[in-house]
Amino acid sequence: MRAALVCAVLGAATSALAYPQFQLSTGNVRCSQCHFAPAGGGLINGYGRSEAGDTISAGGDGRFLHGLWEPPSWLGLGADVRVAGLMVHQSQDPQPAENHTKTTDFEVFPMLADLYGRVQVAGQFSASVTLGFRGKTRPEQSAAARLISRNHYLMWREGPTGWYVRAGRFYAPYGLRLPEHTAYIERFLGFDVLEESYNVSGGYVGDEWELHLTAFTADFIRESVGQGGSGGAAYFEHRPTQALAWGAQARVSAGSETTRSQGGLVGKAFLDGPRILLLAEADLVRETFKDAGPGRWQLAGYLGAAWLPVRGWMVQLMLERWDEDLARSGVARDAIGAELQWFPTAHVELSLYGRLQVIGTGSSDGSPSQVVLLQAHYYL
Amino acid sequence: MRRLALCALCALAGACGSEPDLTHPSWRYIHAAIVVPNCATSGCHSTLSQTHGFDLQNRDTAYQVFTIGYPDVTSLLRGKSPNDYRMPPDQPLPEADIELIERWYADGAQDN
Numbered sequence A: 001m002r003a004a005l006v007c008a009v010l011g012a013a014t015s016a017l018a019y020p021q022f023q024l025s026t027g028n029v030r031c032s033q034c035h036f037a038p039a040g041g042g043l044i045n046g047y048g049r050s051e052a053g054d055t056i057s058a059g060g061d062g063r064f065l066h067g068l069w070e071p072p073s074w075l076g077l078g079a080d081v082r083v084a085g086l087m088v089h090q091s092q093d094p095q096p097a098e099n100h101t102k103t104t105d106f107e108v109f110p111m112l113a114d115l116y117g118r119v120q121v122a123g124q125f126s127a128s129v130t131l132g133f134r135g136k137t138r139p140e141q142s143a144a145a146r147l148i149s150r151n152h153y154l155m156w157r158e159g160p161t162g163w164y165v166r167a168g169r170f171y172a173p174y175g176l177r178l179p180e181h182t183a184y185i186e187r188f189l190g191f192d193v194l195e196e197s198y199n200v201s202g203g204y205v206g207d208e209w210e211l212h213l214t215a216f217t218a219d220f221i222r223e224s225v226g227q228g229g230s231g232g233a234a235y236f237e238h239r240p241t242q243a244l245a246w247g248a249q250a251r252v253s254a255g256s257e258t259t260r261s262q263g264g265l266v267g268k269a270f271l272d273g274p275r276i277l278l279l280a281e282a283d284l285v286r287e288t289f290k291d292a293g294p295g296r297w298q299l300a301g302y303l304g305a306a307w308l309p310v311r312g313w314m315v316q317l318m319l320e321r322w323d324e325d326l327a328r329s330g331v332a333r334d335a336i337g338a339e340l341q342w343f344p345t346a347h348v349e350l351s352l353y354g355r356l357q358v359i360g361t362g363s364s365d366g367s368p369s370q371v372v373l374l375q376a377h378y379y380l
Numbered sequence B: 001m002r003r004l005a006l007c008a009l010c011a012l013a014g015a016c017g018s019e020p021d022l023t024h025p026s027w028r029y030i031h032a033a034i035v036v037p038n039c040a041t042s043g044c045h046s047t048l049s050q051t052h053g054f055d056l057q058n059r060d061t062a063y064q065v066f067t068i069g070y071p072d073v074t075s076l077l078r079g080k081s082p083n084d085y086r087m088p089p090d091q092p093l094p095e096a097d098i099e100l101i102e103r104w105y106a107d108g109a110q111d112n
Helices: A002-012 A046-056 B002-017 B027-039 B059-069 B073-078 B095-106
Strands: A075-092 A101-121 A125-133 A147-157 A162-170 A197-205 A209-217 A230-241 A244-254 A258-271 A276-289 A296-307 A313-323 A332-342 A348-361 A367-379
Touching (some): B027 B059, B027 B095, B073 B095
Antiparallel strands (some): A075 A101, A075 A367, A125 A147, A147 A162, A162 A197, A197 A209, A230 A244, A244 A258, A258 A276, A276 A296, A296 A313, A313 A332, A332 A348, A348 A367
């Protein structure tokens, strides 16, 4: 059971350093103010490192190697390590009710170990790469076979704001882009761990709005994960004020067995008085099958509140919904989550995350499942 | 514009108003609608990971697992297997999906 547990929850291991909770709440309106990537995520830039020490954490020096050595301006480097302790508790055998049994398992394991590199050449051109090891794999596989690059791309970018084009492997910009890949809007919408696609993407990033258009195809170099397929994605975000943003997204992907068309809306609002950031996303999905029966409509929803009472602390509450088929009863999932995050100093994060799911909502035998995750995160 | 809105409403009503006919689900449907999104994830039974040697992303190899490797897979999905596993461990399947798989077994577990 332990191996199964770890293998399953490696799904929570993700490309680090993506925190939409810090958008608007730190006074920064664009994700790309702190990240090299135009849509955020991945390696943070010099300004992001200073924000990590001066605004987000309780203090410290956020620079690479804590400022012991400063790489030249054309070179960006970083590393990321996450270790987790996990407890899963679930009822088994949902029917009949009198025969319910319960299991609890606990495991400590490495979630993530990635190295980041970025080289800027000729002013507006750059190359970025992320290298790490996949966690759980066939035992006969060598270390080289386990080596994986979640992101690698070439980019031309006009400047901190303006137009850009990039090509390579990354997640096509879509929706909230949460770091927790167990979130339904990530796991079930094509953004689970290692579902990064190969893309040609372009768009515009400004202070008031941004647009990202992407043509993608599943990993064709190694075996793709999930539904696979090819298609296109679009994400638009408008920020009418420095504390408010709304977005709209669409994505179509055609795989060998299914075609999925999905679209949705995103909202972000920072309440300055209580220092609470509200995050919301809702997506409707139409999935059709090739010679395999009726298609289905699906719904994914996320509502979160992030409270940042003082520097170095963040408390989050999340409500989630995933209905895999709106026409069938008893197949929806609901989850409520809470997370306490402490950033005692730049480079360090400790978090305690709990999630209660009810699986099969709408039926008489909904089965609960609880996860508690204690996580230590260090980035260089 | 009004016609477009009416079409959208009709489409939604049609989608939400009635149960789809899944009285005899095919293996293609079971695999694409249930197995791939729930079991073939990156850390588990994707072609890339093949934990315990099980590739459930590929329809043919998944069929072998469901019919030869684990012909009583519904016990595993309900946590009633002899070793107390419940699969998937982090995201158990809704009972309604397990019943669909049982119906497919009852129909002869064909590779259809």
